[in-house]
Amino acid sequence: MSRPEALSQDQKTVELRSTGPPGAAVPTYSLEPERYELTAAAPYRFDLDRREFFKFLGAGVLVVSVLKPAVVAQESGSARRRGDESLPKDIDAWLHLGENGKVTVYTGKVEVGQNIRTSLAQAVAEEIKMPMEKIELVMGDTKLVPFDMGTFGSRTTPTMNPQLRRVAAAARDVLLGLAAAQWKTDVKQLVAEDGKVRDPKANRSLEYAALTKGQQLTETLPAEDPLIPATLWKVAGRPIPKVTGREIVTGAHRYPSDQKLPGMLYGKVLRPPTFGATLVSLDTQKAEQMGATVVHDGNFVGVAAANSDLAEEAVAAIRAEWKSEPQPSSKELFEYLKKHPEETPDEEDRYDLGAIDQALAAADHRLQQTYTLPYIAHVPLEPRAALANWDGDSLTVWTGTQRPFGVREQLAEAFRIPEERVRVLMPDAGGAYGGKHTGEAAIEAARLARAAKRPVKLVWTREEEFTWAYFRPAGVMEVTSGMHADGTITAWEFHNYNSGSAGIRTYYDIPNQRIVFHEAKSPLRQGSYRALAATANHFARESHMDELAHLLKMDPLEFRLKNLKEPRLRAVFEAAAKQFGWSKAKADGAGFGMGGGHEKLGYIATFAEVQVDRKSGAVKVVRVVSAFECGAIVNPDGLRNQIEGSNVQGLGGALFEAIQFENGKILNGRLSEYRVPRFSDVPVLETVLIDRKDLPSVGAGECPLIGMAPAIANAIFDATGVRLRSLPLVPDGLKVS
Amino acid sequence: MATIRLAINGRSYAVEADAQTSLLTVLREQLDLTGSKYGCGEGLCGACTVLVEGKAMRSCITRAGAVAQKQITTIEGLARGERLHPVQEAFLEEGAMQCGYCTAGMIMSAVALLEKNAHPSRADIVDFMDGNVCRCGTHQRVMNAIQMAANSSAAEKGAAR
Numbered sequence: 001m002s003r004p005e006a007l008s009q010d011q012k013t014v015e016l017r018s019t020g021p022p023g024a025a026v027p028t029y030s031l032e033p034e035r036y037e038l039t040a041a042a043p044y045r046f047d048l049d050r051r052e053f054f055k056f057l058g059a060g061v062l063v064v065s066v067l068k069p070a071v072v073a074q075e076s077g078s079a080r081r082r083g084d085e086s087l088p089k090d091i092d093a094w095l096h097l098g099e100n101g102k103v104t105v106y107t108g109k110v111e112v113g114q115n116i117r118t119s120l121a122q123a124v125a126e127e128i129k130m131p132m133e134k135i136e137l138v139m140g141d142t143k144l145v146p147f148d149m150g151t152f153g154s155r156t157t158p159t160m161n162p163q164l165r166r167v168a169a170a171a172r173d174v175l176l177g178l179a180a181a182q183w184k185t186d187v188k189q190l191v192a193e194d195g196k197v198r199d200p201k202a203n204r205s206l207e208y209a210a211l212t213k214g215q216q217l218t219e220t221l222p223a224e225d226p227l228i229p230a231t232l233w234k235v236a237g238r239p240i241p242k243v244t245g246r247e248i249v250t251g252a253h254r255y256p257s258d259q260k261l262p263g264m265l266y267g268k269v270l271r272p273p274t275f276g277a278t279l280v281s282l283d284t285q286k287a288e289q290m291g292a293t294v295v296h297d298g299n300f301v302g303v304a305a306a307n308s309d310l311a312e313e314a315v316a317a318i319r320a321e322w323k324s325e326p327q328p329s330s331k332e333l334f335e336y337l338k339k340h341p342e343e344t345p346d347e348e349d350r351y352d353l354g355a356i357d358q359a360l361a362a363a364d365h366r367l368q369q370t371y372t373l374p375y376i377a378h379v380p381l382e383p384r385a386a387l388a389n390w391d392g393d394s395l396t397v398w399t400g401t402q403r404p405f406g407v408r409e410q411l412a413e414a415f416r417i418p419e420e421r422v423r424v425l426m427p428d429a430g431g432a433y434g435g436k437h438t439g440e441a442a443i444e445a446a447r448l449a450r451a452a453k454r455p456v457k458l459v460w461t462r463e464e465e466f467t468w469a470y471f472r473p474a475g476v477m478e479v480t481s482g483m484h485a486d487g488t489i490t491a492w493e494f495h496n497y498n499s500g501s502a503g504i505r506t507y508y509d510i511p512n513q514r515i516v517f518h519e520a521k522s523p524l525r526q527g528s529y530r531a532l533a534a535t536a537n538h539f540a541r542e543s544h545m546d547e548l549a550h551l552l553k554m555d556p557l558e559f560r561l562k563n564l565k566e567p568r569l570r571a572v573f574e575a576a577a578k579q580f581g582w583s584k585a586k587a588d589g590a591g592f593g594m595g596g597g598h599e600k601l602g603y604i605a606t607f608a609e610v611q612v613d614r615k616s617g618a619v620k621v622v623r624v625v626s627a628f629e630c631g632a633i634v635n636p637d638g639l640r641n642q643i644e645g646s647n648v649q650g651l652g653g654a655l656f657e658a659i660q661f662e663n664g665k666i667l668n669g670r671l672s673e674y675r676v677p678r679f680s681d682v683p684v685l686e687t688v689l690i691d692r693k694d695l696p697s698v699g700a701g702e703c704p705l706i707g708m709a710p711a712i713a714n715a716i717f718d719a720t721g722v723r724l725r726s727l728p729l730v731p732d733g734l735k736v737s
Numbered sequence: 738m739a740t741i742r743l744a745i746n747g748r749s750y751a752v753e754a755d756a757q758t759s760l761l762t763v764l765r766e767q768l769d770l771t772g773s774k775y776g777c778g779e780g781l782c783g784a785c786t787v788l789v790e791g792k793a794m795r796s797c798i799t800r801a802g803a804v805a806q807k808q809i810t811t812i813e814g815l816a817r818g819e820r821l822h823p824v825q826e827a828f829l830e831e832g833a834m835q836c837g838y839c840t841a842g843m844i845m846s847a848v849a850l851l852e853k854n855a856h857p858s859r860a861d862i863v864d865f866m867d868g869n870v871c872r873c874g875t876h877q878r879v880m881n882a883i884q885m886a887a888n889s890s891a892a893e894k895g896a897a898r
Binding site for chain 2: 255649
């Protein structure tokens with residue numbers, strides 16, 4: 001605990017030695033490289049000027065947290081491929097307790113529906129001992145918050161949550177110290193609760209606001225500030241409702257696409273007919289006559305007009321001729337990926353254990369199978385949107401993105417201006433799912449605003465979002481395995497072409513392994529998608545596990561447990577099986593299946609029941625049970641919501657989602673042509689939460705998704721004997737002969 | 738361009754717009770009622786749902802000229818002052834949202850459903866709500882919220898009797 005005399009007006013930097021509860025190891029793992037990230041964030045150092053802070057924030061108490069290098073390596077852009085490079089220390093969050101007794105927390109993380117505005121506020125409330133409503137989070141405003149690489153990889157809960165708790169705990173200690181100094185008493189006999197410091201012995205108390213009055217105190221984090229263990233949490237760990245719930249149900253919340261400025265124009269971009277097309281000729285005369293500002297800059301052609309209808313009409317009036325090259329189509333996709341390796345892959349991405357070839361040769365049973373999955377679209381219900389405003393040569397953009405600092409860098413680059421002159425703000429946005437890492441709409445709106453000399457808002461249409469964003473990578477997975485007659489797996493060879501290496505390693509205990517990721521030339525622009533390649537790799541692995549079990553006529557659960565030591569993964573499989581009723585009798589046409597794994601530090605097991613109508617071929621997923629463990633639970637209701645959401649999102653990719661393309665064109669880039677899960681598709685979702693209060697809290701936005709596709713594929717096999725090895729499994733129903 | 742008279746949330750507006758302009762565009766751009774959202778432009782996601790004479794309509798494919806003089810309710814007009822509509826309350830109670838972008842449309846559709854059918858079965862709800870897309874996957878909670886709202890309205894009516 002810091003004492004009053006330890007407080008200094010001078011800013012000092014104390015390195016954090018631990019980011020988890022006492023005794024618990026820092027949850028770290030090598031973040032799956034954002035392999036297909038389209039830009040890399042430049043390392044950025046935030047200069048802390050204490051006076052500037054207080055000028056901006058007003059008097060009070062300021063607590064700054066400094067990331068320890070190991071964590072910086074995970075979160076910072078320049079260490080993307082090799083997590084062990086040493087990087088400069090960086091500030092990662094700060095908290096200001098104002099004279100009005102209100103707390104403002106500044107973080108570069110952003111809210112896209114995953115509920116961290118609430119769960120982070122809970123964590124702060126817990127430590128600082130204040131009611132939730134007095135805590136405000138400023139998120140994703142590049143002018144006000146410290147650098148953050150972005151909101152992805154399920155990193156907020158394992159890293160930002162403990163950082164903010166630590167910051168809040170330090171602020172609480174400063175307040176206790178101030179009260180002790182004022183009362184000239186021992187700080188140890190004071191307690192902080194409900195926005196006050198209380199002295200139970202002398203029966204007196206002081207509001208935080210009274211303590212911060214006229215203060216200008218800065219505190220960097222003490223090296224080891226004890227955090228409240230999860231077993232003693234009062235605010236954290238509870239199902240607190242979403243803090244912005246009322247704004248959402250009344251329509252008051254302003255999403256990026258709802259932003260407005262006086263004198264604002266509406267922008268629209270002329271899209272080429274195919275990917276990679278170049279402009280041959282252009283006639284914009286008619287559009288200009290309609291009163292629109294027309295911009296032609298290289299391959300960029302766009303307009304800004306007084307309203308969106310006029311902008312649309314003006315773009316339609318532009319005559320343009322484009323030239324493009326022949327391109328591959330979805331029909332030949334998987335062959336193409338295998339035949340077109342990346343000539344200069346970033347690095348060798350493989351894992352070898354034991355002697356695979358000998359083990360395969362010696363195995364009693366061998367099985368070789370190929371699994372595939374196509375490109376799919378994120379379809380965030382709010383498409384890309386941005387409002388851009390220039391003030392001289394300074395640019396401000398409101399936009400929906402998971403990487404406000406990345407977008408700032410893109411804007412600085414596009415307009416050849418220093419990053420200091422660009423401010424990106426991220427109002428809580430309408431979904432992202434890994435699909436909003438880039439700043440296309442921001443750049444387009446800014447280009448148009450510069451020409452029009454007025455603020456310009458640009459909202460992508462659904463077709464634009466389907467076509468000009470990026471896709472979840474397609475992939476081919478080849479698995480060759482060998483096992484003993486008793487069901488012990490002895491050899492495991494796994495190749496993934498293009499989709500990525502997240503979740504590629506097996507957690508089953510197999511003495512001989514060869515696991516290789518093959519980077520390929522992708523016919524389409526591809527990028528992050530919730531759970532990354534863990535979906536592909538778990539689909540292949542967990543389907544293959546099922547195939548092996550059936551080869552021996554063993555129970556798939558028993559077969560998995562026979563080859564699995566990891567207790568946390570065993571625990572979720574067992575918990576899900578129990579809740580599901582794995583051994584219960586099945587109705588006619590019903591099938592049961594499971595899939596599970598370990599990803600982004602979480603553990604998931606998913607059990608699905610399907611009902612197949614043999615006549616029509618209709619496949620209905622009727623019930624899904626998920627058991628999930630992610631350490632100490634911060635908000636059980638928010639967590640359940642994330643798991644249910646992962647299941648529904650995973651259901652679409654498992655059953656029917658696929659992007660069709662041909663020669664540089666997307667063939668199904670509309671909601672009428674691309675099927676997403678609807679109410680009638682959604683099964684009964686049951687969730688079993690395993691709350692490990694003894695373990696650090698980790699993220700939950702991605703891991704629960706990975707069990708869905710294999711659970712459904714395995715259940716379809718159980719119901720029909722038909723083994724499906726390609727996602728989507730049944731876009732047009734099941735053909736049973 | 739023509740003057741179109743619109744009756745929205747109990748207020749009347751005269752807007753200068755092409756009669757072919759979508760109601761959604763008029764709401765969002767001219768009247769700053771941004772609670773109704775653009776999601777697909779084809780009437781297939783339900784994010785833009787408003788009530789026209791009590792019936793759910795997709796405002797993105799409804800021409801402004803076609804609803805002149807009709808009673809239109811948007812999400813902004815559902816609460817009575819500080820008092821939320823039972824469906825809004827139920828969505829909060831159930832935590833039936835994540836990013837919340839579909840929520841306004843979900844709530845407006847649900848209100849229309851309960852107007853028509855005060856005690857919908859689970860199948861009725863699925864059937865009526867199938868045109869509303871949620872990408873975060875809160876469907877189960879939305880269904881629970883609608884049933885909760887139906888029950889609470891029934892309870893209120895019971896108490897009033």
